[in-house]
Amino acid sequence: MKTGVSLDFHSSLCQRLHDYWWEIKHSSDQTVPKRSDFDPAAVKDILPHILMHDLGTPGRSILRLVGTGVVDRLGFDPTGRDYVEFVSEDRKEEAYNELFKTASFPCGMRVVVEGRYQSGQTHISEALGYPLSANRDGHPLIIFVDDLIEKIEWHQKYDKQLEYYKIKQRDYIDIGFGVPLAG
Numbered sequence: 001m002k003t004g005v006s007l008d009f010h011s012s013l014c015q016r017l018h019d020y021w022w023e024i025k026h027s028s029d030q031t032v033p034k035r036s037d038f039d040p041a042a043v044k045d046i047l048p049h050i051l052m053h054d055l056g057t058p059g060r061s062i063l064r065l066v067g068t069g070v071v072d073r074l075g076f077d078p079t080g081r082d083y084v085e086f087v088s089e090d091r092k093e094e095a096y097n098e099l100f101k102t103a104s105f106p107c108g109m110r111v112v113v114e115g116r117y118q119s120g121q122t123h124i125s126e127a128l129g130y131p132l133s134a135n136r137d138g139h140p141l142i143i144f145v146d147d148l149i150e151k152i153e154w155h156q157k158y159d160k161q162l163e164y165y166k167i168k169q170r171d172y173i174d175i176g177f178g179v180p181l182a183g
Contacts, residue, residue, distance in 0.1 A: 007110065007173065011147035013046045014110065014128040021108070021130040021143070031176060032106050034133045035141055049145050053083060053099055053129070056139030060084065061099050070146055073123075088166060098170070099129075103140035105180050106131040108173030112149075114166045124150040124168070130175070 009015045020043050024033040040047055048069030054062040061083040071077045078086070087095040102109045108130045115123045129144035172179035 007171070009110070009126065009128070010112070010149040011126040011128075011145075013049050013145045013147040014126050016043065016046050017050075017128050017130070017143070017145040018108075025175070030133065032131050032133045038132055038143060046145050049147050051083075051144040051146060053103075053142040053144065054139050055100055055103050055141070056134075059096055061096055064141075073148070091166075099142060100140070101180050102129060102172075103131045103142050105177060107175055107177065107179050109142075110169075110171040110173060111167050112169040113146075114168055116166070123148055130173075 007018065009018065021033070024037045024039075025031075028034065028037045030037070040050075043050075046067075048067040050065060050067040051063055051070060052065035054064045056062070063078050063081055063083055066077060066079045071079075083099070084092045084096050098109070101107075108128070110126065110128045113125050113127055115125060117123075125146050125148045127144050127146040129142045132141040132143055134141055
């Protein structure tokens, strides 16, 4: 488990979100930057790979923003859907709990994920998420970037139907409050 602000990322997009989140944290002088502090124009180079999770409904992680690169990789737009739908059946509760833990602890989270598609193809991606304080509605939010670190070759559109995500590695990132226990 890694903590602190210095991490070795496989993905330059994860490094970019990491650097930007810490920049807005320090400039806003907030323990956790507000949603309004996050300026998409400042990170337009990574927007196609951004996801925003809204944890305002207990047991659900609604995807409020899904970048076009993620949509293209999945073969459909999951905006407005519960992220937990895309997690293997035996991990659904754990997946939500890990997201909620990240938002409520608060801390950052880096994961290396295996995605399996109905065609049998798999990919490995690195995802990095940091909490954002809600503005008016009080919903805990997490901003993620998700980038492929092992490229796959698509043959047909049907290749892209995501079957499940499986976590290969998880690291919590201390943003000033320590990190939660693993699991």
